[in-house]
Amino acid sequence: MLGKRELASWPQRCLLGLLVAVAAALLGVRAAEEKREPVYVGARVCAQCHHDQAGGDQYSRWLLSRHSVAFAVLAKPEAK
Numbered sequence: 001m002l003g004k005r006e007l008a009s010w011p012q013r014c015l016l017g018l019l020v021a022v023a024a025a026l027l028g029v030r031a032a033e034e035k036r037e038p039v040y041v042g043a044r045v046c047a048q049c050h051h052d053q054a055g056g057d058q059y060s061r062w063l064l065s066r067h068s069v070a071f072a073v074l075a076k077p078e079a080k
């Protein structure tokens, strides 16, 4: 009498192998994505692109505005 494994024809086995390979690949991609951590780059990085006159001097204007020190309020005792 034949075991269950021997009953599976080769196309079925190929399909199963393909599914396992695709699943493994997808899991691998997921695992790689999960390892990526967000990084705080700070505002000066923004200036690389947002600094020129053509763009309205966005970085300088922001730096001179009160928005650039908005987080300072979080250091006040009443913010704790």
Ligand code: HEC
Residues within 6 Å of the ligand: 041, 042, 043, 045, 046, 047, 048, 049, 050
């Ligand atoms: C590599 C270049 C680059 C860097 C670095 C960059 N930006 Fe931009 N940013 C752009 C471009 C290009 C646009 C689209 C401009 C447009 O549509 O006119 C944009 C658009 C924006 C907008 C939308 C502006 C609008 O009028 O809708 C904001 C807000 C913005 N950026 C904020 C930031 C901040 C904050 C940082 C830093 C953390 C940053 N950007 C860093 C290139 C950059």
